[in-house]
Amino acid sequence: MDKLFVALDFKQEAEMWSFMDYFKSQPIAVKVGMSQFYLSGPDLVKRLADDGHRVFLDLKSHDIPNTVYLAMTQLSKLPVDIVTIHTLGGQEMMEAAMDGIQTGPYQPKVLGITQLTSTNQATLHSLGIELPMEASVRSLAQLAQASGLDGVVSSVHEVTDIKKATSSDFLCLTPGIRMAGSQADDQSRTASPSQARQAGADYIVVGRPITQAEDPIKAYNRYLQDWRN
């Protein structure tokens, strides 16, 4: 599977397809998030897959166990490789998600969001979480593994610790990826593709540095090259 997912966060569906035109003859791996899915629904996912792209459907489900179970039974009917849920929903919710995803023909990998890459220590404090960031992410990753998930989403900075606390085959997907000198936007815990690779990340997600670039193909190749170095 491709290691770099391009996050398709656009305001309009037409904008997204204009961007995808750059990759017509070169299928890539893309991440469809809430905004795109709420805008265009399952048909968009099917069309991307029909065009040969690998799809990571990032809806970050977080609700009572039964509702998440039912949501996953629907997602398991879509041609996607990865879906996400929030680990903060707890073990029972995560186990329900795993039961639900196994009901359909596709059975994508399920990854748990730990602490978002936009979150910093002050955010945790404001939520009444007094643990250091690394400890909070580590315990959520261990809970995700105990619940049967395939891996977690975290910043690059926690990957080494997660792999040690879980196992080397427990997947780590890392957003918040920026090359040195790029603007961070709303991300707090950023790192470059090569830092992600060195830390042991299995996949990276890159959005605006590629989708908003003047030359998206050049930007995509630059991020991919840095990951491979």
Ligand SMILES: O=C(O)c1cc(=O)[nH]c(=O)n1[C@@H]1O[C@H](COP(=O)(O)O)[C@@H](O)[C@H]1O
């Ligand atoms: O689940 C995600 O993909 C995700 C988790 C997280 O902790 N932080 C995070 O930025 N993301 C997603 O990764 C993408 C990052 O986009 P850029 O900041 O534009 O590279 C967005 O689509 C976010 O929704």
